[in-house]
Amino acid sequence: MQATAPEDSRLVALSQEGDLAAFNALVERYQGQVYNLCWRMLGLREAAEDATQEAFLAAYRNIRRFRGPGFRAWLLRIAANAATDELRRRHRRPQVSLEAPISDSETALDLPDPSAGPEEWALRREQARCLQAALLTLPLDQRLSVILSDVQGLSYEEVGQAMGSSLGTVKSRLSRGRARLRRYLLEKGELSLPGQRPTQ
Amino acid sequence: MRNPFVRRHPFGEEELSSYLDRWLSPAESARLEEHLASCEPCRRRLEGLRAVVEGLRALPSGPAPRSFALRPEQVEAARRQTPVGPAAWVQRAYAFSPAGVAAAALLLFFVLVGVDLATLGGEGGPQSVAPAPSAKEAFESGRALSAAPAPTPAPAPPLAAAPPTIAADEEGRGATTPEPTVGAATPTEAPATVEPPGAAKEGGDAGRWVLRGFQGAAGAVFLATIAALVWQRRRGRGVGRT
Numbered sequence: 001m002q003a004t005a006p007e008d009s010r011l012v013a014l015s016q017e018g019d020l021a022a023f024n025a026l027v028e029r030y031q032g033q034v035y036n037l038c039w040r041m042l043g044l045r046e047a048a049e050d051a052t053q054e055a056f057l058a059a060y061r062n063i064r065r066f067r068g069p070g071f072r073a074w075l076l077r078i079a080a081n082a083a084t085d086e087l088r089r090r091h092r093r094p095q096v097s098l099e100a101p102i103s104d105s106e107t108a109l110d111l112p113d114p115s116a117g118p119e120e121w122a123l124r125r126e127q128a129r130c131l132q133a134a135l136l137t138l139p140l141d142q143r144l145s146v147i148l149s150d151v152q153g154l155s156y157e158e159v160g161q162a163m164g165s166s167l168g169t170v171k172s173r174l175s176r177g178r179a180r181l182r183r184y185l186l187e188k189g190e191l192s193l194p195g196q197r198p199t200q
Numbered sequence: 201m202r203n204p205f206v207r208r209h210p211f212g213e214e215e216l217s218s219y220l221d222r223w224l225s226p227a228e229s230a231r232l233e234e235h236l237a238s239c240e241p242c243r244r245r246l247e248g249l250r251a252v253v254e255g256l257r258a259l260p261s262g263p264a265p266r267s268f269a270l271r272p273e274q275v276e277a278a279r280r281q282t283p284v285g286p287a288a289w290v291q292r293a294y295a296f297s298p299a300g301v302a303a304a305a306l307l308l309f310f311v312l313v314g315v316d317l318a319t320l321g322g323e324g325g326p327q328s329v330a331p332a333p334s335a336k337e338a339f340e341s342g343r344a345l346s347a348a349p350a351p352t353p354a355p356a357p358p359l360a361a362a363p364p365t366i367a368a369d370e371e372g373r374g375a376t377t378p379e380p381t382v383g384a385a386t387p388t389e390a391p392a393t394v395e396p397p398g399a400a401k402e403g404g405d406a407g408r409w410v411l412r413g414f415q416g417a418a419g420a421v422f423l424a425t426i427a428a429l430v431w432q433r434r435r436g437r438g439v440g441r442t
Protein backbone atom coordinates (compact mmCIF):
# COMPACT_ATOMS: atom_id res chain seq x y z
CA MET A 1 0.00 0.00 0.00
CA GLN A 2 1.16 3.49 -0.81
CA ALA A 3 1.72 5.30 2.48
CA THR A 4 1.32 9.02 2.94
CA ALA A 5 4.56 10.92 2.32
CA PRO A 6 6.17 12.38 5.48
CA GLU A 7 5.56 15.96 4.38
CA ASP A 8 1.94 15.08 3.59
CA SER A 9 1.55 13.46 7.01
CA ARG A 10 2.63 16.68 8.73
CA LEU A 11 0.28 18.80 6.61
CA VAL A 12 -2.58 16.35 7.11
CA ALA A 13 -2.05 16.40 10.90
CA LEU A 14 -2.11 20.22 10.92
CA SER A 15 -5.20 20.24 8.66
CA GLN A 16 -6.97 17.89 11.04
CA GLU A 17 -6.48 20.51 13.73
CA GLY A 18 -8.19 23.07 11.49
CA ASP A 19 -5.11 24.73 9.96
CA LEU A 20 -6.43 26.03 6.63
CA ALA A 21 -2.98 27.15 5.43
CA ALA A 22 -1.65 23.59 5.86
CA PHE A 23 -4.62 22.22 3.98
CA ASN A 24 -4.09 24.73 1.18
CA ALA A 25 -0.49 23.52 0.90
CA LEU A 26 -1.94 20.07 0.19
CA VAL A 27 -4.33 21.65 -2.32
CA GLU A 28 -1.44 23.29 -4.16
CA ARG A 29 0.42 20.00 -4.22
CA TYR A 30 -2.44 17.86 -5.56
CA GLN A 31 -4.71 20.21 -7.48
CA GLY A 32 -3.13 19.30 -10.83
CA GLN A 33 -3.79 15.59 -10.31
CA VAL A 34 -7.29 16.15 -8.98
CA TYR A 35 -8.19 18.50 -11.82
CA ASN A 36 -6.75 16.11 -14.42
CA LEU A 37 -8.76 13.23 -12.99
CA CYS A 38 -11.97 15.29 -13.05
CA TRP A 39 -11.25 16.55 -16.56
CA ARG A 40 -10.61 13.04 -17.89
CA MET A 41 -13.75 11.76 -16.16
CA LEU A 42 -15.98 14.57 -17.40
CA GLY A 43 -14.41 15.91 -20.58
CA LEU A 44 -15.58 19.46 -19.84
CA ARG A 45 -13.40 22.17 -18.40
CA GLU A 46 -16.11 23.98 -16.45
CA ALA A 47 -17.51 20.75 -15.00
CA ALA A 48 -14.01 19.61 -14.07
CA GLU A 49 -13.35 22.88 -12.24
CA ASP A 50 -16.61 22.60 -10.31
CA ALA A 51 -15.86 18.99 -9.37
CA THR A 52 -12.30 19.85 -8.32
CA GLN A 53 -13.45 22.67 -6.05
CA GLU A 54 -16.16 20.48 -4.57
CA ALA A 55 -13.64 17.68 -4.01
CA PHE A 56 -11.29 19.92 -2.00
CA LEU A 57 -14.17 21.29 0.07
CA ALA A 58 -15.37 17.75 0.78
CA ALA A 59 -11.81 16.72 1.65
CA TYR A 60 -11.49 19.62 4.11
CA ARG A 61 -14.83 18.76 5.71
CA ASN A 62 -13.81 15.10 6.08
CA ILE A 63 -10.10 15.40 6.82
CA ARG A 64 -10.60 14.54 10.50
CA ARG A 65 -11.87 11.12 9.41
CA PHE A 66 -8.73 10.37 7.39
CA ARG A 67 -6.76 7.57 9.05
CA GLY A 68 -4.43 6.56 6.22
CA PRO A 69 -2.67 4.84 4.67
CA GLY A 70 -2.38 6.94 1.49
CA PHE A 71 -3.54 10.55 1.39
CA ARG A 72 -3.29 10.77 -2.41
CA ALA A 73 -5.51 7.72 -2.96
CA TRP A 74 -8.00 9.05 -0.37
CA LEU A 75 -8.11 12.45 -2.07
CA LEU A 76 -8.49 10.92 -5.53
CA ARG A 77 -11.36 8.82 -4.25
CA ILE A 78 -13.12 11.97 -3.09
CA ALA A 79 -12.35 13.57 -6.46
CA ALA A 80 -13.78 10.58 -8.31
CA ASN A 81 -16.95 10.80 -6.23
CA ALA A 82 -17.20 14.54 -6.86
CA ALA A 83 -16.75 13.98 -10.60
CA THR A 84 -19.39 11.26 -10.61
CA ASP A 85 -21.80 13.53 -8.74
CA GLU A 86 -21.08 16.36 -11.18
CA LEU A 87 -21.71 14.03 -14.10
CA ARG A 88 -25.07 12.96 -12.66
CA ARG A 89 -26.00 16.56 -11.90
CA ARG A 90 -25.27 17.55 -15.49
CA HIS A 91 -27.18 14.59 -16.86
CA ARG A 92 -30.19 15.66 -14.79
CA ARG A 93 -29.91 19.30 -15.95
CA PRO A 94 -28.06 19.16 -19.25
CA GLN A 95 -26.71 22.59 -20.22
CA VAL A 96 -23.89 21.24 -22.36
CA SER A 97 -24.30 17.72 -23.69
CA LEU A 98 -21.67 15.40 -22.28
CA GLU A 99 -21.87 13.38 -25.48
CA ALA A 100 -21.23 16.40 -27.67
CA PRO A 101 -18.01 16.42 -29.69
CA ILE A 102 -15.16 17.91 -27.71
CA SER A 103 -14.45 21.40 -28.92
CA ASP A 104 -10.99 22.90 -29.37
CA SER A 105 -11.35 25.00 -26.22
CA GLU A 106 -12.18 21.87 -24.24
CA THR A 107 -9.04 20.07 -25.35
CA ALA A 108 -6.71 22.65 -23.89
CA LEU A 109 -5.39 20.00 -21.54
CA ASP A 110 -4.58 17.73 -24.45
CA LEU A 111 -2.19 20.13 -26.11
CA PRO A 112 1.06 18.21 -26.54
CA ASP A 113 4.55 19.54 -26.19
CA PRO A 114 4.83 22.44 -28.68
CA SER A 115 8.52 21.68 -29.20
CA ALA A 116 7.51 18.81 -31.51
CA GLY A 117 7.26 19.57 -35.21
CA PRO A 118 3.94 20.90 -36.56
CA GLU A 119 2.97 17.60 -38.18
CA GLU A 120 3.87 15.58 -35.11
CA TRP A 121 2.10 18.11 -32.91
CA ALA A 122 -1.11 17.86 -34.97
CA LEU A 123 -0.96 14.06 -34.96
CA ARG A 124 -0.49 13.80 -31.21
CA ARG A 125 -3.23 16.29 -30.63
CA GLU A 126 -5.63 14.30 -32.77
CA GLN A 127 -4.69 11.08 -30.97
CA ALA A 128 -5.24 12.70 -27.59
CA ARG A 129 -8.63 13.95 -28.73
CA CYS A 130 -9.67 10.49 -29.94
CA LEU A 131 -8.50 8.84 -26.73
CA GLN A 132 -10.39 11.34 -24.61
CA ALA A 133 -13.54 10.77 -26.67
CA ALA A 134 -13.03 7.01 -26.29
CA LEU A 135 -12.58 7.34 -22.51
CA LEU A 136 -15.95 9.06 -22.26
CA THR A 137 -17.65 6.01 -23.80
CA LEU A 138 -16.50 3.73 -20.96
CA PRO A 139 -18.72 2.86 -18.02
CA LEU A 140 -17.75 4.96 -14.98
CA ASP A 141 -15.97 2.22 -13.04
CA GLN A 142 -13.84 1.18 -16.03
CA ARG A 143 -13.19 4.82 -16.94
CA LEU A 144 -11.97 5.58 -13.44
CA SER A 145 -9.69 2.55 -13.24
CA VAL A 146 -8.16 3.29 -16.67
CA ILE A 147 -7.59 6.97 -15.82
CA LEU A 148 -6.07 6.25 -12.42
CA SER A 149 -3.82 3.46 -13.65
CA ASP A 150 -2.82 4.38 -17.20
CA VAL A 151 -3.19 8.15 -17.32
CA GLN A 152 -2.21 9.04 -13.77
CA GLY A 153 0.21 6.15 -13.27
CA LEU A 154 -1.08 4.86 -9.93
CA SER A 155 -0.17 1.33 -8.88
CA TYR A 156 -2.88 -1.35 -8.75
CA GLU A 157 -2.89 -1.05 -4.95
CA GLU A 158 -3.39 2.69 -5.06
CA VAL A 159 -6.14 2.33 -7.66
CA GLY A 160 -7.78 -0.18 -5.34
CA GLN A 161 -7.56 2.28 -2.44
CA ALA A 162 -8.90 5.12 -4.54
CA MET A 163 -11.81 3.04 -5.81
CA GLY A 164 -12.46 1.14 -2.59
CA SER A 165 -12.08 -2.12 -4.54
CA SER A 166 -10.04 -5.28 -4.30
CA LEU A 167 -7.01 -5.96 -6.48
CA GLY A 168 -8.95 -8.52 -8.50
CA THR A 169 -11.73 -6.04 -9.22
CA VAL A 170 -9.21 -3.41 -10.29
CA LYS A 171 -7.52 -5.83 -12.70
CA SER A 172 -10.83 -6.91 -14.14
CA ARG A 173 -12.13 -3.35 -14.66
CA LEU A 174 -8.84 -2.22 -16.10
CA SER A 175 -8.62 -5.05 -18.60
CA ARG A 176 -12.24 -4.62 -19.68
CA GLY A 177 -11.75 -0.87 -20.03
CA ARG A 178 -8.59 -1.26 -22.12
CA ALA A 179 -10.22 -3.90 -24.33
CA ARG A 180 -13.21 -1.66 -24.89
CA LEU A 181 -10.98 1.27 -25.81
CA ARG A 182 -9.10 -0.97 -28.25
CA ARG A 183 -12.35 -2.02 -29.95
CA TYR A 184 -13.63 1.57 -30.06
CA LEU A 185 -10.43 2.89 -31.61
CA LEU A 186 -10.30 -0.01 -34.09
CA GLU A 187 -13.86 0.75 -35.19
CA LYS A 188 -12.95 4.41 -35.63
CA GLY A 189 -9.77 3.46 -37.49
CA GLU A 190 -7.71 5.36 -34.91
CA LEU A 191 -5.68 2.57 -33.40
CA SER A 192 -2.06 2.86 -34.38
CA LEU A 193 -0.31 -0.49 -34.24
CA PRO A 194 3.46 -0.80 -34.59
CA GLY A 195 4.47 -0.57 -38.19
CA GLN A 196 1.30 1.33 -39.15
CA ARG A 197 1.62 4.68 -37.41
CA PRO A 198 3.80 5.94 -34.59
CA THR A 199 2.10 6.20 -31.21
CA GLN A 200 4.54 8.60 -29.63
CA MET B 201 -17.59 -28.53 -23.73
CA ARG B 202 -15.39 -25.44 -24.13
CA ASN B 203 -16.01 -22.74 -26.68
CA PRO B 204 -13.83 -23.45 -29.78
CA PHE B 205 -12.55 -19.84 -29.68
CA VAL B 206 -11.49 -20.17 -26.06
CA ARG B 207 -9.85 -23.51 -26.88
CA ARG B 208 -7.82 -21.92 -29.66
CA HIS B 209 -7.08 -18.67 -27.72
CA PRO B 210 -6.93 -19.61 -24.05
CA PHE B 211 -5.70 -16.20 -22.84
CA GLY B 212 -8.38 -13.60 -22.27
CA GLU B 213 -8.20 -9.83 -22.09
CA GLU B 214 -7.47 -9.89 -18.37
CA GLU B 215 -4.41 -12.10 -18.84
CA LEU B 216 -3.17 -10.01 -21.75
CA SER B 217 -3.69 -6.82 -19.74
CA SER B 218 -1.93 -8.29 -16.69
CA TYR B 219 0.93 -9.43 -18.94
CA LEU B 220 1.42 -5.86 -20.13
CA ASP B 221 1.61 -4.72 -16.49
CA ARG B 222 3.96 -7.62 -15.63
CA TRP B 223 1.43 -9.02 -13.19
CA LEU B 224 1.48 -12.58 -14.50
CA SER B 225 3.68 -15.15 -12.77
CA PRO B 226 6.81 -16.26 -14.66
CA ALA B 227 5.14 -19.58 -15.48
CA GLU B 228 1.99 -17.90 -16.82
CA SER B 229 4.06 -15.40 -18.80
CA ALA B 230 6.05 -18.26 -20.36
CA ARG B 231 2.86 -20.07 -21.37
CA LEU B 232 1.42 -16.88 -22.86
CA GLU B 233 4.60 -16.12 -24.79
CA GLU B 234 4.63 -19.64 -26.13
CA HIS B 235 1.07 -19.19 -27.31
CA LEU B 236 1.75 -15.76 -28.80
CA ALA B 237 4.63 -17.16 -30.84
CA SER B 238 2.18 -19.27 -32.82
CA CYS B 239 -1.02 -17.18 -32.68
CA GLU B 240 -1.32 -14.13 -34.92
CA PRO B 241 -4.81 -13.00 -33.67
CA CYS B 242 -3.65 -12.98 -30.03
CA ARG B 243 -0.49 -11.10 -31.00
CA ARG B 244 -2.65 -8.47 -32.68
CA ARG B 245 -4.90 -8.22 -29.64
CA LEU B 246 -1.90 -7.76 -27.39
CA GLU B 247 -0.36 -5.14 -29.68
CA GLY B 248 -3.69 -3.30 -29.79
CA LEU B 249 -3.87 -3.23 -26.01
CA ARG B 250 -0.25 -2.11 -25.81
CA ALA B 251 -0.97 0.75 -28.21
CA VAL B 252 -3.96 1.82 -26.10
CA VAL B 253 -1.95 1.79 -22.89
CA GLU B 254 0.96 3.68 -24.47
CA GLY B 255 -1.45 6.24 -25.90
CA LEU B 256 -3.07 6.74 -22.49
CA ARG B 257 0.31 7.10 -20.78
CA ALA B 258 1.34 9.68 -23.36
CA LEU B 259 -1.72 11.85 -22.69
CA PRO B 260 -0.53 15.19 -21.40
CA SER B 261 -1.34 16.15 -17.82
CA GLY B 262 -1.41 19.89 -17.74
CA PRO B 263 -1.41 22.06 -14.65
CA ALA B 264 -4.64 23.11 -13.00
CA PRO B 265 -6.13 26.13 -14.80
CA ARG B 266 -6.41 28.08 -11.55
CA SER B 267 -5.75 27.76 -7.85
CA PHE B 268 -8.29 25.71 -5.92
CA ALA B 269 -6.98 26.80 -2.51
CA LEU B 270 -9.87 27.25 -0.11
CA ARG B 271 -10.72 30.71 1.11
CA PRO B 272 -11.90 31.18 4.72
CA GLU B 273 -15.32 32.33 3.52
CA GLN B 274 -15.73 29.11 1.49
CA VAL B 275 -14.87 27.05 4.54
CA GLU B 276 -17.25 29.11 6.66
CA ALA B 277 -20.05 28.63 4.12
CA ALA B 278 -19.40 24.88 4.09
CA ARG B 279 -19.45 24.86 7.90
CA ARG B 280 -22.77 26.70 7.90
CA GLN B 281 -24.18 23.99 5.64
CA THR B 282 -23.12 21.36 8.17
CA PRO B 283 -26.13 20.83 10.43
CA VAL B 284 -25.91 21.40 14.18
CA GLY B 285 -28.15 20.34 17.05
CA PRO B 286 -30.87 17.78 16.29
CA ALA B 287 -30.10 17.82 12.56
CA ALA B 288 -26.48 16.89 13.29
CA TRP B 289 -27.69 14.12 15.60
CA VAL B 290 -29.85 12.72 12.80
CA GLN B 291 -26.91 12.89 10.41
CA ARG B 292 -24.68 11.08 12.90
CA ALA B 293 -27.36 8.42 13.30
CA TYR B 294 -27.38 7.94 9.54
CA ALA B 295 -23.60 7.70 9.63
CA PHE B 296 -23.95 4.25 11.24
CA SER B 297 -23.31 1.36 8.96
CA PRO B 298 -26.56 0.55 7.10
CA ALA B 299 -25.78 -3.14 7.44
CA GLY B 300 -25.60 -2.70 11.22
CA VAL B 301 -28.92 -0.84 11.28
CA ALA B 302 -30.53 -3.59 9.17
CA ALA B 303 -29.18 -6.31 11.48
CA ALA B 304 -30.37 -4.44 14.60
CA ALA B 305 -33.83 -3.91 13.08
CA LEU B 306 -34.09 -7.59 12.17
CA LEU B 307 -32.99 -8.64 15.67
CA LEU B 308 -35.54 -6.29 17.25
CA PHE B 309 -38.22 -7.67 14.96
CA PHE B 310 -37.51 -11.25 16.07
CA VAL B 311 -37.36 -10.26 19.74
CA LEU B 312 -40.76 -8.57 19.45
CA VAL B 313 -42.23 -11.57 17.64
CA GLY B 314 -40.84 -13.77 20.42
CA VAL B 315 -42.40 -11.55 23.10
CA ASP B 316 -45.68 -11.59 21.19
CA LEU B 317 -45.73 -15.40 20.96
CA ALA B 318 -44.76 -15.79 24.62
CA THR B 319 -47.56 -13.42 25.67
CA LEU B 320 -50.04 -15.26 23.47
CA GLY B 321 -49.17 -18.57 25.16
CA GLY B 322 -49.45 -17.06 28.65
CA GLU B 323 -52.84 -15.46 28.03
CA GLY B 324 -54.37 -18.48 26.33
CA GLY B 325 -53.20 -20.64 29.26
CA PRO B 326 -55.54 -23.42 30.28
CA GLN B 327 -58.36 -22.19 28.02
CA SER B 328 -56.70 -21.97 24.66
CA VAL B 329 -53.80 -24.37 25.06
CA ALA B 330 -55.19 -27.59 26.50
CA PRO B 331 -52.65 -30.25 27.41
CA ALA B 332 -52.42 -32.93 24.77
CA PRO B 333 -54.14 -36.16 25.85
CA SER B 334 -52.00 -39.20 26.45
CA ALA B 335 -52.19 -42.09 24.00
CA LYS B 336 -54.25 -44.14 26.47
CA GLU B 337 -56.70 -41.29 27.02
CA ALA B 338 -57.01 -40.78 23.33
CA PHE B 339 -57.66 -44.48 22.77
CA GLU B 340 -60.26 -44.64 25.51
CA SER B 341 -62.03 -41.49 24.44
CA GLY B 342 -62.08 -42.87 20.91
CA ARG B 343 -63.74 -46.06 22.17
CA ALA B 344 -66.24 -44.03 24.16
CA LEU B 345 -66.99 -41.93 21.12
CA SER B 346 -67.66 -44.99 19.05
CA ALA B 347 -69.92 -46.49 21.74
CA ALA B 348 -71.98 -43.46 22.57
CA PRO B 349 -73.13 -40.39 20.75
CA ALA B 350 -70.75 -37.57 20.98
CA PRO B 351 -71.38 -35.62 24.14
CA THR B 352 -72.04 -31.98 23.67
CA PRO B 353 -69.44 -29.97 25.45
CA ALA B 354 -70.61 -28.32 28.60
CA PRO B 355 -71.15 -24.64 28.08
CA ALA B 356 -68.26 -22.63 29.27
CA PRO B 357 -68.98 -20.60 32.35
CA PRO B 358 -69.42 -16.91 31.73
CA LEU B 359 -66.08 -15.23 31.61
CA ALA B 360 -66.96 -12.78 34.35
CA ALA B 361 -67.78 -15.60 36.77
CA ALA B 362 -64.78 -17.73 36.00
CA PRO B 363 -62.07 -16.41 38.29
CA PRO B 364 -62.80 -16.25 41.96
CA THR B 365 -62.95 -12.78 43.28
CA ILE B 366 -62.76 -11.32 46.71
CA ALA B 367 -66.29 -9.99 46.42
CA ALA B 368 -67.94 -13.26 45.35
CA ASP B 369 -71.41 -12.19 46.43
CA GLU B 370 -73.03 -9.81 48.74
CA GLU B 371 -72.77 -12.10 51.80
CA GLY B 372 -69.24 -13.16 51.06
CA ARG B 373 -70.29 -16.80 50.35
CA GLY B 374 -67.98 -18.64 48.03
CA ALA B 375 -65.15 -16.25 48.61
CA THR B 376 -61.86 -18.08 48.36
CA THR B 377 -59.88 -15.70 50.45
CA PRO B 378 -60.16 -15.75 54.23
CA GLU B 379 -62.24 -13.16 55.91
CA PRO B 380 -60.18 -10.17 56.85
CA THR B 381 -59.67 -10.05 60.56
CA VAL B 382 -59.21 -6.35 60.84
CA GLY B 383 -61.37 -3.89 59.01
CA ALA B 384 -63.53 -5.80 56.56
CA ALA B 385 -63.39 -4.49 53.03
CA THR B 386 -66.40 -2.55 52.02
CA PRO B 387 -68.24 -3.58 48.87
CA THR B 388 -67.17 -0.36 47.22
CA GLU B 389 -63.47 -1.03 47.88
CA ALA B 390 -63.47 -4.60 46.58
CA PRO B 391 -63.92 -4.02 42.84
CA ALA B 392 -61.32 -1.30 42.97
CA THR B 393 -58.61 -3.73 44.01
CA VAL B 394 -59.29 -6.35 41.35
CA GLU B 395 -59.58 -5.39 37.70
CA PRO B 396 -62.57 -6.88 35.92
CA PRO B 397 -61.41 -9.66 33.57
CA GLY B 398 -63.02 -7.98 30.54
CA ALA B 399 -60.97 -4.84 31.15
CA ALA B 400 -57.80 -6.94 31.51
CA LYS B 401 -58.49 -8.57 28.17
CA GLU B 402 -59.03 -5.19 26.52
CA GLY B 403 -55.79 -3.94 28.06
CA GLY B 404 -53.99 -7.03 26.81
CA ASP B 405 -55.39 -6.50 23.31
CA ALA B 406 -54.26 -2.89 23.30
CA GLY B 407 -50.81 -3.97 24.48
CA ARG B 408 -50.64 -6.59 21.76
CA TRP B 409 -51.56 -4.05 19.09
CA VAL B 410 -48.84 -1.73 20.36
CA LEU B 411 -46.39 -4.67 20.27
CA ARG B 412 -47.40 -5.50 16.71
CA GLY B 413 -47.03 -1.87 15.78
CA PHE B 414 -43.43 -2.03 16.97
CA GLN B 415 -42.95 -5.28 15.08
CA GLY B 416 -44.21 -3.64 11.93
CA ALA B 417 -41.96 -0.62 12.49
CA ALA B 418 -38.88 -2.83 13.02
CA GLY B 419 -39.72 -4.81 9.90
CA ALA B 420 -40.23 -1.62 7.92
CA VAL B 421 -36.88 -0.21 9.13
CA PHE B 422 -35.19 -3.47 8.11
CA LEU B 423 -36.70 -3.41 4.62
CA ALA B 424 -36.03 0.33 4.17
CA THR B 425 -32.39 -0.11 5.20
CA ILE B 426 -31.93 -3.01 2.78
CA ALA B 427 -33.47 -0.88 0.02
CA ALA B 428 -31.14 2.02 0.97
CA LEU B 429 -28.15 -0.34 0.88
CA VAL B 430 -29.06 -1.53 -2.61
CA TRP B 431 -29.59 2.04 -3.79
CA GLN B 432 -26.34 3.18 -2.22
CA ARG B 433 -24.44 0.31 -3.84
CA ARG B 434 -25.83 1.21 -7.26
CA ARG B 435 -25.00 4.84 -6.74
CA GLY B 436 -21.48 4.04 -5.54
CA ARG B 437 -21.56 6.26 -2.49
CA GLY B 438 -18.16 6.82 -0.88
CA VAL B 439 -15.90 9.14 1.02
CA GLY B 440 -16.59 12.81 0.67
CA ARG B 441 -20.27 12.53 -0.14
CA THR B 442 -22.16 14.38 2.53
